[in-house]
Amino acid sequence: MLEIDNLSHVYGGGSPNAHHAIEGLNLSVAEGELLCIVGPSGAGKSTLLRSIAGLISPTGGQIRIEGNVVRQTPDNLAVVFQDYSRSLFPWMSVVDNVALPLRRKNMDKRQRREAAHEALESVGLAGAERKYPFQLSGGMQQRVAIARALAYRPALMLMDEPFGSVDAQTREDLEDLVLKVRGHHKMTIVLITHDIDESVYVGDRVVVLSKAPAHVVGDLKVELPTPRDQISTREHPDFVHLRAEVGRLVRGHAAV
Amino acid sequence: MSTQTLTARVRPAAATRWSRRAAGVLVFAALIELAARTGLVDRKFLPPATEIVGRAVTLAFDPVFGGHALTSLLAWAIGLGLATLIAVPLGLLLGSVPIVDAATRSVVEFLRPIPSVALIPLVALVIGTGLQLRVTLVVYASLWPILYNTMYGLRGVDPLAKESLRSYGFGAAAVLLRVSLPSSAPFITTGVRLAAGVALILTVSTEIVAGRGEGIGVFIFFAGIAVPARMIDILAGVFWVGLFGVLVNALLVAAERRAFRWHHVRLGEHS
Numbered sequence: 001m002l003e004i005d006n007l008s009h010v011y012g013g014g015s016p017n018a019h020h021a022i023e024g025l026n027l028s029v030a031e032g033e034l035l036c037i038v039g040p041s042g043a044g045k046s047t048l049l050r051s052i053a054g055l056i057s058p059t060g061g062q063i064r065i066e067g068n069v070v071r072q073t074p075d076n077l078a079v080v081f082q083d084y085s086r087s088l089f090p091w092m093s094v095v096d097n098v099a100l101p102l103r104r105k106n107m108d109k110r111q112r113r114e115a116a117h118e119a120l121e122s123v124g125l126a127g128a129e130r131k132y133p134f135q136l137s138g139g140m141q142q143r144v145a146i147a148r149a150l151a152y153r154p155a156l157m158l159m160d161e162p163f164g165s166v167d168a169q170t171r172e173d174l175e176d177l178v179l180k181v182r183g184h185h186k187m188t189i190v191l192i193t194h195d196i197d198e199s200v201y202v203g204d205r206v207v208v209l210s211k212a213p214a215h216v217v218g219d220l221k222v223e224l225p226t227p228r229d230q231i232s233t234r235e236h237p238d239f240v241h242l243r244a245e246v247g248r249l250v251r252g253h254a255a256v
Numbered sequence: 257m258s259t260q261t262l263t264a265r266v267r268p269a270a271a272t273r274w275s276r277r278a279a280g281v282l283v284f285a286a287l288i289e290l291a292a293r294t295g296l297v298d299r300k301f302l303p304p305a306t307e308i309v310g311r312a313v314t315l316a317f318d319p320v321f322g323g324h325a326l327t328s329l330l331a332w333a334i335g336l337g338l339a340t341l342i343a344v345p346l347g348l349l350l351g352s353v354p355i356v357d358a359a360t361r362s363v364v365e366f367l368r369p370i371p372s373v374a375l376i377p378l379v380a381l382v383i384g385t386g387l388q389l390r391v392t393l394v395v396y397a398s399l400w401p402i403l404y405n406t407m408y409g410l411r412g413v414d415p416l417a418k419e420s421l422r423s424y425g426f427g428a429a430a431v432l433l434r435v436s437l438p439s440s441a442p443f444i445t446t447g448v449r450l451a452a453g454v455a456l457i458l459t460v461s462t463e464i465v466a467g468r469g470e471g472i473g474v475f476i477f478f479a480g481i482a483v484p485a486r487m488i489d490i491l492a493g494v495f496w497v498g499l500f501g502v503l504v505n506a507l508l509v510a511a512e513r514r515a516f517r518w519h520h521v522r523l524g525e526h527s
Contacts, residue, residue: 053423072425079423087420090518091438100434101424134521152424 001188002029002052002156007061008213009047021047022058023213034182034189036199038250039209045192048214049160052190053079065156074156075104078149082161084141088133088148094120095129098148105152119151120144122181139170143177150181159191163198172230175202179228196250200242201228208249218249285309303488312492325496327470328459331387335394336455340448343399347406347444352432357407372397372458376465385466390459397458398451405447409440442512442519449508456501472497 004027011019021044029035039045051058052065054073063070065077078101081087088097098116107115120126123143133141142162149157159178163171175198182189193199199206200222208218224238233239268276285305291297292304315321350357350364372393379392413436421431463473472493479489513520 055419055423073423075425077423079420081416081420083416086414086416089417089420089435089438090522091441091516100421101426104425132518134518 001031001033001066002027002190003064004028004048004052005062005064007048007051007058007063009044009051009056009058009060013059020213022051023215025061025209025215027207027216029188029190032186032188034178034191034202034204036203036206037190037192037209038194038196038199038206038246039214040211040250041194042212043209044212044214045194045209046160048209049079049158049190049192052156053077053158076155078152078154078157080142080145080149080157080159080162082164084138084145084165085133087145088141090133092132093129094125094131094133094136094144097133097144098151101148101152115151116147119147122150122184123147123177137170139166139174142166142174146174146177146181150185153185153187155187157187157189159189161193162191163193163195171198176228176230178202196243196246197234200224200239200246201230201233206242206246208246217252218246220245300484301487303491307488308491308495311488312495315489315492315496321475324470324472324475327387328463328472328497329500331390331394331462331471332455332459334387335391335459336398336448336452338391339395339398339451339455340402342395343402343447343451344406344444347403348410348432348437350403351407351410352436368400373461373465376462380466385468389466390462390471393462394455394458398455401450401454402444402447405443405450406440409443410436412443413439442516445508445512445516449505449512452504452508453501456497456504460497 004025007022007025008020009022011021025048037045037048047056050056052063052070054070054077057071065074068074089100092100095113095116098119099112102112102115117126117129120129123146125140125143125147128136128140128144133144136144142165146162162178163174166174178189178191179202191199191202203222206218206220206222207216208220209215210217220242222242224233224236224242288302288305288308292299292302292307350360375393375396376389380389383389383392417439418431418435421435426434459471460473460476463469463471464477465473467474467477476490476493479486479493
């Protein structure tokens with residue numbers, strides 16, 4: 001579904017303080033997979049995500065989505081950013097925020113509203129349509145951002161530290177929300193996080209990146225019983241074992 | 257997960273605010289009244305406030321003065337409207353295409369400080385002294401606050417908000433229209449409000465300098481050159497201009513508060 005070949009990206013190429021964010025990164029994600037990417041902070045995770053989304057052009061290598069080389073922002077893709085308060089449009093009601101990207105699709109106003117309503121319902125926000133983002137809590141705002149991505153029905157959903165700015169309880173709720181909605185919508189999800197436990201809890205597969213310049217240093221399959229449960233999954237011996245494994249990989253390569 | 261309730265900053269009730277403003281106006285009027293009545297100032301130069309207001313009320317029912325007022329209002333409205341129509345797209349262009357901004361900066365910086373009143377003789381020679389003179393100068397002067405506020409607003413647009421829309425495959429034009437423009441709308445509106453005041457000043461002063469035709473400025477001009485000067489007419493005219501300015505400003509402030517609640521909340525002013 002998603003193939004990344006020998007990707008590299010250099011910021012400020014040519015200058016003496018050029019920053020090599022990514023170098024020689026190879027990765028392939030299967031259709032319908034939920035892949036978590038973890039790595040030490042500053043590892044170039046966001047650079048990777050922005051390259052996949054076509055928001056920046058990597059300086060080397062190639063990214064293909066469903067066989068098509070990414071040159072601009074692909075139209076079968078949606079991104080959920082960490083900072084919901086900045087990525088939602090504060091001058092628009094919740095329903096208008098969710099419906100706006102659907103203008104790219106062949107849908108009339110009524111269809112857009114219906115799709116937005118349905119997506120909001122699936123994230124537990126039925127009834128909040130007429131509210132404005134600033135009238136909602138952080139967790140609810142991030143639900144709106146997720147609903148906006150879902151309504152678009154992307155083949156690939158990218159999530160950049162989506163739960164990094166909410167409290168622990170909300171974080172668990174949102175993790176479960178992602179697991180729930182992926183069951184309803186058949187799509188591939190790539191979720192970037194720096195939280196090792198989260199990556200094991202949510203993912204089908206966890207890929208560990210090295211510190212910058214980033215490349216893949218670990219690729220682990222997560223075979224935990226489904227549906228996942230915040231209490232029992234996290235005490236499962238396999239979970240404990242996997243999180244230790246991922247932790248060692250992250251740490252080992254984060255050490256100076 | 258709970259809905260955050262935004263507590264409103266404690267503002268004095270509307271009635272309290274209005275009574276304070278009214279008190280200020282009354283004290284000011286009383287001072288003028290007193291200065292004139294006690295002979296501190298010659299009544300020929302500063303008639304008592306009650307007489308000025310009385311004359312202003314009489315003028316309101318005078319069809320000749322009404323004609324002057326309508327002419328001024330027309331020049332003001334056309335000028336401000338045209339300035340907005342020119343300055344907003346221009347600001348969007350300069351604010352989003354750095355090359356154009358760099359290329360035109362020195363010209364803009366040269367033109368901006370020129371007092372519009374200094375251009376009156378030049379413009380009058382080129383296009384005559386009718387409505388077109390007033391409108392041209394009003395447009396010229398009120399362009400700047402709108403242009404600068406639009407550019408300033410654009411600089412403050414969150415890059416992540418633009419990226420969010422871009423990630424759904426929207427192009428640069430769509431991002432400008434759907435993110436940058438609404439995001440800078442509060443700044444643009446403030447620019448228009450400042451320009452409304454500038455436009456009023458320019459309308460009246462152009463009329464006074466041109467000294468012919470119709471308009472409140474023309475009315476004031478003739479009251480001034482009469483022998484003896486009709487000070488009360490000058491001040492009654494000024495009274496209406498000032499009152500109009502206050503009303504327009506209050507209306508625009510109220511509109512801003514209503515339309516851009518999201519903006520004020522974001523700035524942390526829970527109003």
